[in-house]
Amino acid sequence: MFGRARSALFASDDPYDREAHIARCLGLQVAQVDLDDVLHQPDEALTHLPRGRGRRWLYRGWLLSADEYEQLYEAVSERGDHLVVTPDELAEAAYLPRWAETLEGHTPASVWTEGDDIAEAWELAREVLGPPPWILKDHLKSARPLWHACFVPEDADFAAFARVCEGLLDFRGDRFVGGFVVRRFVQLATLPFTAENRPVVDEHRIVFWNGRPVAHAPYYDVAAQPIDPSRFAWVGEAIESPFFTLDVARLAGGGSTIVELNDGGCSGLPEQLDPWLLYEAVAEDLTAHGDD
Numbered sequence: 001m002f003g004r005a006r007s008a009l010f011a012s013d014d015p016y017d018r019e020a021h022i023a024r025c026l027g028l029q030v031a032q033v034d035l036d037d038v039l040h041q042p043d044e045a046l047t048h049l050p051r052g053r054g055r056r057w058l059y060r061g062w063l064l065s066a067d068e069y070e071q072l073y074e075a076v077s078e079r080g081d082h083l084v085v086t087p088d089e090l091a092e093a094a095y096l097p098r099w100a101e102t103l104e105g106h107t108p109a110s111v112w113t114e115g116d117d118i119a120e121a122w123e124l125a126r127e128v129l130g131p132p133p134w135i136l137k138d139h140l141k142s143a144r145p146l147w148h149a150c151f152v153p154e155d156a157d158f159a160a161f162a163r164v165c166e167g168l169l170d171f172r173g174d175r176f177v178g179g180f181v182v183r184r185f186v187q188l189a190t191l192p193f194t195a196e197n198r199p200v201v202d203e204h205r206i207v208f209w210n211g212r213p214v215a216h217a218p219y220y221d222v223a224a225q226p227i228d229p230s231r232f233a234w235v236g237e238a239i240e241s242p243f244f245t246l247d248v249a250r251l252a253g254g255g256s257t258i259v260e261l262n263d264g265g266c267s268g269l270p271e272q273l274d275p276w277l278l279y280e281a282v283a284e285d286l287t288a289h290g291d292d
């Protein structure tokens with residue numbers, strides 16, 4: 001099942017150059033791919049790769065939906081190699097409806113719809129979550145850079161909710177995935193910094209590789225007390241993906257909550273996270289499975 005070459009596949013964009021360098025230093029083979037080509041002419045996008053011979057490639061790059069990733073997955077498979085993470089494993093970590101029940105009680109209560117019916121989302125959220133404040137996103141992503149398209153305030157009526165939804169639909173455009181997700185808003189602990197006119201929250205990203213946390217750092221590049229990843233190690237067993245990230249945040253009232261999960265390949269690594277820790281684990285694993 002495992003190929004012979006240790007390989008990592010990267011999107012050809014600047015933020016990944018450093019990771020690619022580290023991966024090469026650790027003996028991994030690196031290839032860059034143009035994502036536009038992958039999505040629009042997947043057959044041609046990979047022609048510069050070495051001939052397929054059962055390599056396992058790890059994708060690191062921009063956010064892809066499961067459908068988009070599937071195109072890459074198939075194109076790699078057709079060459080006789082394969083991607084370590086399957087499209088279904090990507091969906092398991094990246095799509096909130098796939099993991100919300102597994103993590104119930106450890107993450108804010110959530111409801112979701114299929115499709116973009118705003119009235120349906122409103123009714124469901126009021127019934128299950130109670131009145132706002134809420135956080136809004138689609139199955140994969142929020143409009144976080146636009147807080148007014150992400151946050152539903154306490155006094156929001158249907159018209160106000162609909163404006164937030166329209167904002168999300170505008171922001172996501174044809175990348176809107178699945179349907180609406182509405183989540184109960186919880187007060188996260190803040191740090192003494194501001195970004196985009198809002199206080200920076202005490203949020204941290206933990207990288208899981210093969211079921212265990214291998215690296216973590218504050219999500220934002222500010223001073224923050226590190227979290228203890230071992231408290232979230234159980235999530236590695238619960239989620240059916242070899243490579244995902246877990247975002248956790250301290251709560252204003254004490255304790256912590258899981259904010260969300262993401263596919264590992266599509267997750268940015270926080271500035272303060274040392275990529276060596278991740279790539280060492282990747283390289284060790286592939287070596288352990290007899291790759292050359």
Ligand SMILES: Nc1ncnc2c1ncn2[C@@H]1O[C@H](COP(=O)(O)OP(=O)(O)O)[C@@H](O)[C@H]1O
Binds near residue numbers: 186201
């Ligand atoms: N239920 C919630 N209560 C309070 N803040 C939240 C909640 N969900 C998300 N946030 C805040 O909004 C940000 C964006 O939400 P997130 O689910 O991470 O969306 P994205 O898919 O855009 O990363 C988070 O980083 C967190 O700071």
Ligand SMILES: [Mg+2]
Binds near residue numbers: 247260
């Ligand atoms: Mg997030």
